[in-house]
Amino acid sequence: MIGRTLLIFLAVFWTYASLPAQAQAGQRLALIIGNSAYRTAPLPNPVNDAALMAETLAGLGFAVKLHTDLTRRDMRRAIVDFGQTLEEAPSGSVALIYYAGHGIRIDGENYLIPVDAEISDPLDVKIEGVQASTVLETLNRYEGLNIVVLDACRNNPFEGGTRSGGGGLARMDAPTGTLVAFSTAPGRVAEDGDGSNSPYTRALARSMQIPGLKVEDVFKRVRVEVLERTSNRQVPWESSSLIGDFYFNGQAAAAVPPAAQPVPVPPVPRQSIISGDIERAMADPLPGPSGLLFPDTLETVDKVPATQPTPVDGVWRLDITGGTRFRIEQGRLYTVDGYHLLPVTSVSPGKITGHSFKRDKAGSYIGYDVTISGPVYMTLQPDMTLKIVGDGAVIDFESYMTLVAADDPAAFEEELLSVRAAE
Structure with missing residues (x-):
């Protein structure tokens, strides 16, 4: 130090x-x-x-x-x-x-x-x-x-x-x-x-x-x-009592015209081949049922190399985990606090839950959870949620993440406009 x-x-x-x-x-x-x-x-x-x-x-x-x-x-x-x-x-x-x-x-x-x-x-x-x-x-x-x-x-x-x-x-x-x-x-x-x-x-x-x-x-x-x-x-x-504008980094972002608000996308029904295990895990995350939870065995944030930031970097909430928050940051997805279930992993605060998270195209992202063999696809929805589809050998799942705070609001807004324009 x-x-x-x-x-x-x-x-x-x-x-x-x-x-x-x-x-x-x-x-x-x-x-x-x-x-x-x-x-x-x-x-x-x-x-x-x-x-x-x-x-x-x-x-x-x-x-x-x-x-x-x-x-x-x-x-x-x-x-x-x-x-x-x-x-x-x-x-x-x-x-x-x-x-x-x-x-x-x-x-x-x-x-x-x-x-x-x-x-x-x-x-x-x-x-x-x-x-x-x-x-x-x-x-x-x-x-x-x-x-x-x-x-x-x-x-x-x-x-x-x-x-x-x-x-x-x-x-x-x-x-x-x-x-x-x-x-x-x-x-x-x-x-x-x-x-x-x-x-x-x-x-x-x-x-x-x-x-x-x-x-x-x-x-x-x-x-x-x-x-x-x-x-x-x-x-x-x-x-x-400031007079005038000041920017720590750069100048004002270009103005983005307001977009028409779409009809909110209804949430996907919570279905899983181990739905009972999910409910029990959320009530008492440790020890995990069916041997599917891994409490303290995952890589920590500092051991996973960062990549280029994406427009959706920021703090999110996953709908199947209640109040637990996640952060997407430079190719990494990790918990901000508490325990979480995604959907078969429970880890301590700050542990990596996914890595190699990259932008495929506007509104489309792909990543890999450390405990699921297949890829995890994420797509930005017009109502500012991120739809998650897991394609793994252990379990297939769908859920949504809700944005709490974007790291770069201007980049996120531009990405959201691209998604809405493509509808």
């Missing part, structure tokens, strides 16, 4: 340092801070989150200054130095400040906590912390488009080892030309996540890279994904 962070730091540092003054004109500037190594209540993910955000923004043309595990003095110095950089930035530049770490609300004011903070009393926060309002004051030095992202809303950090005190952060109103984004709503707490990144930062890094999305739509997609990943426990929130 430390080696990867160091490499990213050096890459973005030299990218920024090597830019001549005229090359920086009109470019994007970002300050990234991730604090994990607290003397009290250390956090596993903020340094990883900062590294992911720095890597993502550098790939989107930002000149990034990445700092991790800062003391109070160094944290204030980093903010002041960034402010001086903004003072020299010409009109048309974009400034972004991202912070991951402990955050505490005291007397209606938000404080970002350095790693050397020694806090035993609420008054210590005002002495040891850095006021979040200082960040906004720093951005006010530059009259341009500004974005502040705070993934810092944890509960009772110096008692229970989570990211913030006072029941979440206080509301902060965005000055003109600024968007302030919180990983969860004011007064609420967020999750650090079970993996190497918080649910919020992971969703944000993913959404920033989708071409043609306005910044407001990026954060809307983040909200949808975080709600899904946390079972509605965490609701990301923004305060915006």
Whole structure:
């Protein structure tokens, strides 16, 4: 983890340092801070989150200054130095400040906590912390488009080892030309996540890279994904006074004329040669009936090579599995959470259920489930469902998946229009 962070730091540092003054004109500037190594209540993910955000923004043309595990003095110095950089930035530049770490609300004011903070009393926060309002004051030095992202809303950090005190952060109103984004709503707490990144930062890094999305739509997609990943426990929130449009990746997609809404396709009756087994498996997925379920023996996501993304990449629900969600992503189909049945496989969260998933033609896809010998055919329907037909030696089946959120809405809409035009 430390080696990867160091490499990213050096890459973005030299990218920024090597830019001549005229090359920086009109470019994007970002300050990234991730604090994990607290003397009290250390956090596993903020340094990883900062590294992911720095890597993502550098790939989107930002000149990034990445700092991790800062003391109070160094944290204030980093903010002041960034402010001086903004003072020299010409009109048309974009400034972004991202912070991951402990955050505490005291007397209606938000404080970002350095790693050397020694806090035993609420008054210590005002002495040891850095006021979040200082960040906004720093951005006010530059009259341009500004974005502040705070993934810092944890509960009772110096008692229970989570990211913030006072029941979440206080509301902060965005000055003109600024968007302030919180990983969860004011007064609420967020999750650090079970993996190497918080649910919020992971969703944000993913959404920033989708071409043609306005910044407001990026954060809307983040909200949808975080709600899904946390079972509605965490609701990301923004305060915006932006003027004009901004795109992290590219410009606006070409306008697509509205299409006439077709009559919804009725669902296929749920028929299976082992329908009784399916019902029992859904009620109690482990152990599996008839020896047809494989709980923890499938390949994990990182062991299956990715291919080219398809227009239907995104989060889906399968009708025979209730609330369990799947993600189609770069040639892979895997669970987002919970157990699932497709229709004879039950696996743990994040395990691969299918691979070699490719687009055959507009609206037509083919893939292979790891436990079914034959191919799985998928066709996009006019009502935005994906019809699945399995042709295997063990079982033949039909079902539908319903779209929750497409990774690239413009590409999905174009694919859907092609399907409707072919009817």
